[in-house]
Amino acid sequence: GENVEQHPSTLSVQEGDSAVIKCTYSDSASNYFPWYKQELGKRPQLIIDIRSNVGEKKDQRIAVTLNKTAKHFSLHITETQPEDSAVYFCAASRGADTGRRALTFGSGTRLQVQP
Amino acid sequence: DTEVTQTPKHLVMGMTNKKSLKCEQHMGHRAMYWYKQKAKKPPELMFVYSYEKLSINESVPSRFSPECPNSSLLNLHLHALQPEDSALYLCASSQVRTGKNTGELFFGEGSRLTVL
Numbered sequence: 001g002e003n004v005e006q007h008p009s010t011l012s013v014q015e016g017d018s019a020v021i022k023c024t025y026s027d028s029a030s031n032y033f034p035w036y037k038q039e040l041g042k043r044p045q046l047i048i049d050i051r052s053n054v055g056e057k058k059d060q061r062i063a064v065t066l067n068k069t070a071k072h073f074s075l076h077i078t079e080t081q082p083e084d085s086a087v088y089f090c091a092a093s094r095g096a097d098t099g100r101r102a103l104t105f106g107s108g109t110r111l112q113v114q115p
Numbered sequence: 116d117t118e119v120t121q122t123p124k125h126l127v128m129g130m131t132n133k134k135s136l137k138c139e140q141h142m143g144h145r146a147m148y149w150y151k152q153k154a155k156k157p158p159e160l161m162f163v164y165s166y167e168k169l170s171i172n173e174s175v176p177s178r179f180s181p182e183c184p185n186s187s188l189l190n191l192h193l194h195a196l197q198p199e200d201s202a203l204y205l206c207a208s209s210q211v212r213t214g215k216n217t218g219e220l221f222f223g224e225g226s227r228l229t230v231l
Contacts, residue, residue: 034219043205043222044158089157102148102171103220105157 002027004092006106013080014114021109023090024072030092033066033073034103039086047088048075080113087111121206121223129231130196136226138189138206147189148220149181150205158205164189165211196230203227 003026013019025033034049050057050064050073057064061080066073077084087110091103119140128134138147146165150158163171164183172181178200180192189206206223 032218043224045222046219049219102160102163103158104160108155108157 002030002092002094002104004090004104004106006090006109008109009107010110010112012112012114015080015082017080019075019077019080019084019111019113021075021088021090021111022072023074023092023106024070025092025104026071027092027094028068028071030094032093033064034091035062035064035075036089036091036105037086038089038108044089077111080111082113082115085111085113119206119208119221119223121204121226123226124224125227125229127229127231128193128196130198132196133192133194135193136191136204136206136228138191138208138223139187140208140221141187142208142221143186143210144208144221145186145211146209146218147183148207148209149179149189149191150207150222152203152205152225162191193228196228198230201228201230 004023006023011019031052035047036044037047038044048059048062048064050066052068055066061078063076087108089108090106093103122137148163149161151161152158160173161175162181167183178195182190203225205225207220209218209220
């Protein structure tokens, strides 16, 4: 099955700095890579995703890059703000034929943005 | 409506009890999921239903019994649980993925279960 590794486990940055979280995956058939943000006591919420036919995607201060050859993908947050503080999970899945979105999650990164 | 609603929000049960967790969505999604999340850990997939049929069971013990009575509802029946089953149980739904959609997962707020 798929195995997703995520680093670092904790990340502390100053407000306004950039933050980068990296993930690697094992299954070369994985073709969908979302990132979820989970605030304390809240549900995971999708913040950005990328499909395997795209190398980079950007949405305002958030960007994701994918290197299929190396099987790794990264989340980049620029101009961080205190409200970006949360746990971020990367994930991977392949369920294209049946439509099942069976995500395998990374272990999570606790991001703390210091004001 | 982009909500996935889970009830109850909190549940405390003894090891001999029988209880159920409920999940509802009205987004027309035909794939629904149960995930288990322990503290400071990622969500772990338990079950996937696609078009109301069980399509994935991640070797979950039989004391957890899922049910999908219709396209909007998903239940998780609990019986003879162990203290180590205490966790946050997250329901999610998505469109069945095609080439034209991303199949984004929408999570509910979860049901926090404590087994005494």
